[in-house]
Amino acid sequence: MNHVLCGLAANAALPSELVDRLIAVADADIAAELAGRADLSHAQAVALVSRVEESAVRLVHEGRLTAANIDPVAQPHAALALLDKRVGRPEWARLFATDPVFEHREKLAACVGLPSDVLETLAADSDVRVVAELALWTTPEVTGRLAGHPHAEVRRAVAANEATPPAVLAALIAGKGRPPAQRCLVCDREETPFVHDQQCPRLDCDLLPGASCDGSHESTMHDMQQAALRNPATPTEAVVGFADHPSMLLRSALAARPDLPSEVCGRLAVDPIPGVRADLAENPAIDDALIRALARDRDHDVQRRLAHNPHVPLDVLTRLAGATRIGATLLQRIGAASPAEVEELAQSPNPAARMLLAQRRDLSAEIREALATDPDAKVVKSIAPHPGFSEAQLRAMVDRHGVRVVAKVAANPDATPALLEDLTRHEPSVQKAFREVARHRNATAPALLACLADEQARPIAAGHPALPPTVIAELLTDTDWQVVEAAAANPSLPLAVISDLVP
Template sequence: MNHLLCGLAANPALPAELVDRLVALADDEVDHHLTGRDDLSHAQTLRLAGRSELNGVPLAYRGRLTAADVDPTAQPRVALALLDEGTGDPAWARLLVADPVVDHRERLAACPGLPADVVETLVADQDIGVVVELARWAAPDVAARLARHPHAEVRRAVAANASAPPDVLAALVGGEGLPPARNCLVCDRDAPPFMHGPDCPRSDCELRPGASCDGSHESTALDTLWAALENPATPAHAVADLADHPSAALRRALAARPGLPPRTYARLAEDPTPGVRAELAENPALDRALMLMSAADSSPDVRRALAHNPRVPLDVLTRVATGTRIGGTLLPRIAAAAPAEVEELAKSPHEVVRMLLARRRDLPAAIGARLADDSDAKVAASVAAHPGLGAERLRTMVDRHGVQVIARVAANPDATPELLEHVSRHSPPARRALREIARHPRATAPALLACLADERAKPLAAAHPALPPQVVTALLTDPDPQVAEAAAANPALPPSAMRRLAAELLP
């Protein structure tokens, strides 16, 4: 791969005649970058698409191709991409359903709006993978039929189908009203009893480690329960009694379900596996009593999960936050706090609570300013990227807290060019801040030049359009291919340098 040509192919300022020359190059890596361009002519698009389905498929998904541009016999994957997008010719489905390539029929089975006769042909396909793919996306009536399919893997796919009727999903969980499955992927390969070990010597084996069948297709049956549990269309009453199931993974999936009876949640709250209790703690369906129970849990993972529950009361959240490491994300309950609650949180005597609030980016100006002036560096750092703080306050934060806030200040969308230059001169250099400067749309040439001294910020700075053209040109010969490619993709690269580079590299 020529990284410089790839950079040119992605350069939005590349002259039209050079785009033509790159399109004519017929190099897979360069083509990959060309397909992402927004200025391709129709002729260039057709040439790229006609050369390879690796080009045609992304162009189809980007809306750059129409049904009139594609021959489904020559480029079935491109035709399938258009069918998947709903813009292909429906007649193609009748052609592709007879395609001898199984993967093509599988992709067709996942497409929406297929003609009824094509669906019937897919239902009867001799390759089970095609029927499985159909079952995963089928309309309710077809899904109901496939729930009775003799192959357990097809039933597992129906259990994951959000369009399957609720009563069908309930039947897949309980087994009532369905004939027993006759086979599964495991007993298709080996006579039961058989368990597929992690050290399987067969290079063509696609069974997952631990897949097993003793005649009851037990691993596929467990996967079916799991799929149904994670399917929001499955009725809660159908899965409510799985709280004592021997599989901890299954109980964990159950713990995330809404709408279960209180007795089920109470049983899961006493589960011996912390992962199950953690999944439960994050479930908005919990009542206050169970949230208090989770807040007192001995596992920090459980308490941390409770903090991410969007319905946790603020007083409970405060209790958890002051005794548990929460992480750096904005908590849902904090994000949804009402104005009066925001005011109370901002006045909290606990700096960790103020820090959690400071992660919001929609705070009233007065609250944002108060948190920016907070004496605690962690609070100030959390709010430092908040828009609307003003250059003077941001500069004061840097002077007061230094490296503890400097990277977040550099990420502030309102940081002025002068402030970014000031941050870039910090001694010792703040490496995270340099990376934020290199990404910042207001970064100036002096600030970006400082970023070139840091190996992780350098590729970002090399792509920044404010970098001086002569510097961008010089970076084309940088020993780091990532830097050189970024420079070649930089719209600040002079057209003369682009033409010279093309003359050197293109045949």
């Protein structure tokens, strides 16, 4: 891979004539960057796909190619991408439906809006992978027929398709109404009974770890039930019986459904597996009483997931925040807090509650400034990136709390050039602060030069337009390919240097 040319292909300052020159020598990596350029013309897109046909998918999704530009025989990736966007030609679909290349038929099967005769052809395909792909995306009418397909893999795909009729899903998950499946991917390839080694040494093997078949296709049927449980179109009454199923994976899938009756939620709340209880804890279907019961669960993941439940009461959330590690994230319940609740959180004696509130970026100036002077460093660390602080306020945060808040202060969009320079000189240094400064719009050349000395910040700083042009040019020979690509993509790289680099 030519990292310099890949970087140049993404350089926003690259003149159109140099884009043309890059297209003429592009390989797949360079083409991938060129295809994402906002200034790529229609003519250049056509030239690029003629040079590197694999770039067609990105170009189609960017809206830079039309059916008039494409020969489906010579450019199948482009034609299939257009069909996937529903702007291809029907005759292309008929062409690919009988294409000898399996991957082309499989890609076609994932397209929606196909002609009915094409659907019929794909449903009868000799390769089960094509039929399974069709089952995953096709219409309710077709899924109804494919639910009785003799291959279990096709039935699994039908169970995952949200367009599958509820009655069909209910029958699939119950294993009723249709003859048993005759084959699965395991018994297609191995003599049964067979259990696939979790550490299979065969490089050409694509069976999933643990896949098994004793003649009943049990692992695929299990996956089918799991897919149906996760499918919102599966009727509630068809899934409630899985609350006592011996498979933890199936109980977990059930616990995440938002349509569960309270009685089923109660049974899952005392499940012996913490992962099942954790899936339930985040479920918006659980009521206040169950939330409070789960808050007493001693498993950390249950408590953490409960904190992410959008309906968790604030008093419960406050206790959870003090007992479990939630992380620097804006919880749904905090984001939806009323003005009165915001006031309550801001005045909470629990610093964890104030820290959660500080993640909001729409706080009033009064509350924001009160949190900025909070005695707890965790609260200040959360509020520090909030826009609207003066340089003096940001410096005061660093003066009071030092290394604990330096990186978050550096991430503040209003941090001044002078402050950013000072943060790179802070003693002791804070590695994450260099990365924040390196991507900051107000970073100056001296600050960026300091960032180049940090291994993780170096690739970020190499792409900053405020870096001196001579330094950018020197970075083109760096030993780190990420630095090289970032420097080549830097819009401040001198045009004369760029011209010399493009063949």
